[in-house]
Amino acid sequence: MEVSLFHAALQGLLNLMQLKVFLAMLVGVSIGTFTAVAPQGMGMPLVYAILLPVVIRWEPVTGIALLIGASSVSAICAAYLPVLFGIPGGAGSQATVLDGYPMGKRGEARRALGASFMAGGMGALIGTLTLAVAIPAAKPLIYLMGSPELFVVMLWGLSMVAVLAGRRPIKGLIAAAFGLLLATVGQQAQSGVMRFVFDQPYLLDGIPISIIALALFGIPSALDLALTKLGVEQQAAPLKGSLLDGIKDTVREWWLVVRCSFVGVWIGIVPGLGSQVVDWLAYGHAAQTCKGARETFGKGDVRGVIAPESANDAKDGGDLITTLLLGFPQGVVTALFIVALLAWGFVPGPEMVKKNADLIYSIIWIQGISGIIGTLVGFVLAKQLAKLAEVRYTFMVPIIFIFVLMGAFSANRDPVDLLVVVCFGILGYFMRRFGYPRPAMILGLVLGDLMEKYLYRSMASYGFSWLTRPAVIVLLILATVSFVLTLRGRLKEAR
Amino acid sequence: MEIRRPRFVAAVTLGFALILLGKAGYGQQPSPFYQGKTLTIIQGREPGGTGDMRVRAVLAFLKKYIPGQPNVVSEFMPGGGGRKATNHIFRGAKPDGLTLGNVGAGLVANAILGQTGVQYDLDKLTYLGSPNSASQYVFLSRREAGLGSLEKLRATPGVRIGAQTVGHDIYINGRLFAYLIGLKDPKFVTGYSGPEVDLALMRGELDARANIADTIVTRTPEWIEKGLIDFHAILEIPRGEKHPRFLQLPELESFAKSDNERKLLAMFRSFRLTGSPYILPPGTPKERVQILQEAIRKTFKDPEFRKEFKKLTGDDPTPLMPEAHEKAVRELPRDPEIVKFFKKIAGGDPLPPR
Numbered sequence: 001m002e003v004s005l006f007h008a009a010l011q012g013l014l015n016l017m018q019l020k021v022f023l024a025m026l027v028g029v030s031i032g033t034f035t036a037v038a039p040q041g042m043g044m045p046l047v048y049a050i051l052l053p054v055v056i057r058w059e060p061v062t063g064i065a066l067l068i069g070a071s072s073v074s075a076i077c078a079a080y081l082p083v084l085f086g087i088p089g090g091a092g093s094q095a096t097v098l099d100g101y102p103m104g105k106r107g108e109a110r111r112a113l114g115a116s117f118m119a120g121g122m123g124a125l126i127g128t129l130t131l132a133v134a135i136p137a138a139k140p141l142i143y144l145m146g147s148p149e150l151f152v153v154m155l156w157g158l159s160m161v162a163v164l165a166g167r168r169p170i171k172g173l174i175a176a177a178f179g180l181l182l183a184t185v186g187q188q189a190q191s192g193v194m195r196f197v198f199d200q201p202y203l204l205d206g207i208p209i210s211i212i213a214l215a216l217f218g219i220p221s222a223l224d225l226a227l228t229k230l231g232v233e234q235q236a237a238p239l240k241g242s243l244l245d246g247i248k249d250t251v252r253e254w255w256l257v258v259r260c261s262f263v264g265v266w267i268g269i270v271p272g273l274g275s276q277v278v279d280w281l282a283y284g285h286a287a288q289t290c291k292g293a294r295e296t297f298g299k300g301d302v303r304g305v306i307a308p309e310s311a312n313d314a315k316d317g318g319d320l321i322t323t324l325l326l327g328f329p330q331g332v333v334t335a336l337f338i339v340a341l342l343a344w345g346f347v348p349g350p351e352m353v354k355k356n357a358d359l360i361y362s363i364i365w366i367q368g369i370s371g372i373i374g375t376l377v378g379f380v381l382a383k384q385l386a387k388l389a390e391v392r393y394t395f396m397v398p399i400i401f402i403f404v405l406m407g408a409f410s411a412n413r414d415p416v417d418l419l420v421v422v423c424f425g426i427l428g429y430f431m432r433r434f435g436y437p438r439p440a441m442i443l444g445l446v447l448g449d450l451m452e453k454y455l456y457r458s459m460a461s462y463g464f465s466w467l468t469r470p471a472v473i474v475l476l477i478l479a480t481v482s483f484v485l486t487l488r489g490r491l492k493e494a495r
Numbered sequence: 496m497e498i499r500r501p502r503f504v505a506a507v508t509l510g511f512a513l514i515l516l517g518k519a520g521y522g523q524q525p526s527p528f529y530q531g532k533t534l535t536i537i538q539g540r541e542p543g544g545t546g547d548m549r550v551r552a553v554l555a556f557l558k559k560y561i562p563g564q565p566n567v568v569s570e571f572m573p574g575g576g577g578r579k580a581t582n583h584i585f586r587g588a589k590p591d592g593l594t595l596g597n598v599g600a601g602l603v604a605n606a607i608l609g610q611t612g613v614q615y616d617l618d619k620l621t622y623l624g625s626p627n628s629a630s631q632y633v634f635l636s637r638r639e640a641g642l643g644s645l646e647k648l649r650a651t652p653g654v655r656i657g658a659q660t661v662g663h664d665i666y667i668n669g670r671l672f673a674y675l676i677g678l679k680d681p682k683f684v685t686g687y688s689g690p691e692v693d694l695a696l697m698r699g700e701l702d703a704r705a706n707i708a709d710t711i712v713t714r715t716p717e718w719i720e721k722g723l724i725d726f727h728a729i730l731e732i733p734r735g736e737k738h739p740r741f742l743q744l745p746e747l748e749s750f751a752k753s754d755n756e757r758k759l760l761a762m763f764r765s766f767r768l769t770g771s772p773y774i775l776p777p778g779t780p781k782e783r784v785q786i787l788q789e790a791i792r793k794t795f796k797d798p799e800f801r802k803e804f805k806k807l808t809g810d811d812p813t814p815l816m817p818e819a820h821e822k823a824v825r826e827l828p829r830d831p832e833i834v835k836f837f838k839k840i841a842g843g844d845p846l847p848p849r
Contacts, residue, residue, distance in 0.1 A: 143697065189661065192843040201579045461701065
């Protein structure tokens with residue numbers, strides 16, 4: 001078995017030893033990098049949808065090199081917007097804004113970007129290695145996590161409000177409750193009941209989280225620059241930190257990278273969790289476990305950048321485990337990847353792992369190599385892009401507004417989104433001014449929908465007996481212990 | 496060299512005249528309306544799903560078959576299961592033949608059932624056809640649940656049937672199967688994505704589901720090969736459209752006990768038959784409608800389109816031509832009693848007694 005896997009891995013690598021495959025990978029990496037810095041609407045699903053009709057005419061390995069090359073780096077290079085403009089990146093990179101932007105403002109944009117790319121590269125590598133190792137054995141793990149277990153994990157995630165609220169627990173709770181309330185807008189999936197829809201088609205699917213996050217962080221950043229009349233790097237000289245400092249930080253925090261990468265892989269493996277929670281859960285984990293985080297997180301702690309970025313990039317490896325092993329897509333991008341595989345005549349699932357092991361390993365190699373190239377591209381671009389942080393506010397404020405408005409509009413091409421951005425932008429400004437933590441609101445919004453879904457599914461399938469499932473009991477104990485420890489720390493701090 | 500001047504001047508004059516006449520278009524057809532223009536298809540969905548792939552399969556062929564070869568581009572307006580995009584096509588889009596919509600089958604069902612957010616009149620839209628209309632749905636249970644026969648299925652109370660959301664196509668299918676087969680107090684568990692339903696089924700969180708026959712054969716062939724699943728019944732759309740893999744299964748209509756139940760099935764079939772319709776805003780000039788209808792007809796008949804469609808979606812196309820599409824919408828059953836009955840089946844409350 002091991003010998004055949006070794007041969008498959010070797011053959012997988014040999015499949016890539018063609019100029020056209022390498023070129024396709026480079027083109028993919030370029031597209032992925034561009035997508036990462038473009039406004040939110042130009043997401044990977046759209047890129048895949050455009051590329052797919054073209055690549056399915058190519059021979060499989062070349063097509064895979066282009067597709068995986070693009071998707072594997074889009075997460076690595078997603079830190080530009082949060083660090084330089086204070087705008088949340090795409091799903092999976094939103095939490096980076098919490099510490100990345102304060103670092104940028106402190107004159108440490110290069111250090112933040114260096115840490116982000118290094119953490120992303122290391123995360124991608126860990127995700128890829130896990131993918132390579134787990135392909136033969138991940139199936140039981142995927143079946144282990146049912147709706148009851150996922151509900152407890154979400155509950156655990158919500159307890160991180162205590163961390164994200166900082167020194168203002170009551171305001172944190174109010175913000176999280178408001179986020180939970182916003183998550184109820186739209187047609188409830190379980191009953192079909194319309195909640196707070198007011199007969200408006202716009203509200204049928206709820207208010208898009210990406211637009212709320214964009215507005216809550218992006219608009220206040222622009223207003224902040226306009227009011228302080230400075231560039232992002234408010235301490236004009238001397239500039240502190242370099243890309244190398246960020247790299248050193250990440251290497252020094254290798255254990256945090258490993259832990260958060262496994263959080264990312266796990267979220268990638270479990271169907272239904274998706275990109276929206278990965279960065280927040282990793283950030284919350286870091287804020288709970290890192291020494292001195294209570295004082296420094298949210299104020300420009302490099303560990304607050306390392307945690308979400310490593311998790312977000314490792315997630316892609318986890319995504320591919322479920323996609324290739326079971327044929328279950330983990331989102332639109334992997335669903336389209338499956339479409340491409342089917343068009344080439346491969347049916348993802350256990351049979352493909354047996355029959356086309358070399359192709360599976362080609363995918364793994366492409367994922368790993370693209371991750372490395374993407375990281376290097378990130379470093380090269382970072383030097384130039386970091387100069388944006390020094391640009392005068394008269395240029396930066398319009399740029400940020402354009403990015404925010406374009407990001408909001410291009411997602412759905414709905415003018416109402418622009419109105420929503422403005423409203424939530426104003427709300428974000430006042431939340432910041434009066435000390436209501438915006439991350440707590442986003443966490444409530446992100447987890448609210450998932451919690452409701454998993455609780456409903458658990459009750460509908462098992463009644464109250466889901467509470468007696470061994471995995472649920474273990475997770476509940478872990479969540480309670482973690483919550484109590486966090487709370488105790490807060491109380492000590494208050495005394 | 497001697498040049499005969501009068502002849503030379505005459506030849507040059509004639510040449511210029513011919514060029515000028517050519518430029519002025521004498522003796523030529525006027526250039527086609529779509530030449531140099533851009534045709535925009537507004538999709539009522541997120542990019543990347545099966546619906547998007549169905550549209551992408553059509554794009555190049557539309558360009559090829561519309562005289563003047565316009566640029567054909569696709570835009571997205573997700574929301575409300577296609578309601579937002581259809582409202583826009585109906586009320587906001589300019590009826591100049593340069594904007595058309597493509598939405599899911601919910602276009603028809605939402606309007607007939609009077610769902611929230613419908614701001615369009617089904618009878619005023621223009622229909623251009625659909626690349627997919629025929630389909631089959633299968634009701635299945637996991638073998639470990641021990642529901643191997645219809646008798647066992649009927650005798651077991653509280654069978655857990657999974658689906659995406661209330662009102663989703665797969666949900667309504669599950670409810671129709673449960674109702675007509677006669678399951679005892681079935682539980683409908685929603686809130687999954689399509690693949691998540693499969694996973695929950697294999698994990699034992701659910702007992703049964705409805706799904707599209709082609710999807711089962713293509714995406715989860717090991718279910719059939721390893722005997723992990725029991726298949727119970729099939730719903731053919733249109734009636735008589737068999738699926739080669741499931742010939743042995745009883746058609747759902749054979750379980751119907753009354754005329755109203757048969758009409759209920761007919762209503763569902765007609766909703767599904769409209770597939771992923773291409774629509775135009777009311778008031779689009781007739782000659783442009785005809786150009787687009789003809790282009791769609793030629794596209795659907797093109798063997799290369801069939802190949803492209805199969806590659807991008809995994810399914811064979813089952814086109815509904817423009818005139819058949821118009822007819823299908825005109826003849827939709829709208830009997831208020833059946834609409835009320837359908838709403839009960841499609842809703843979130845327990846199934847009505849039979």
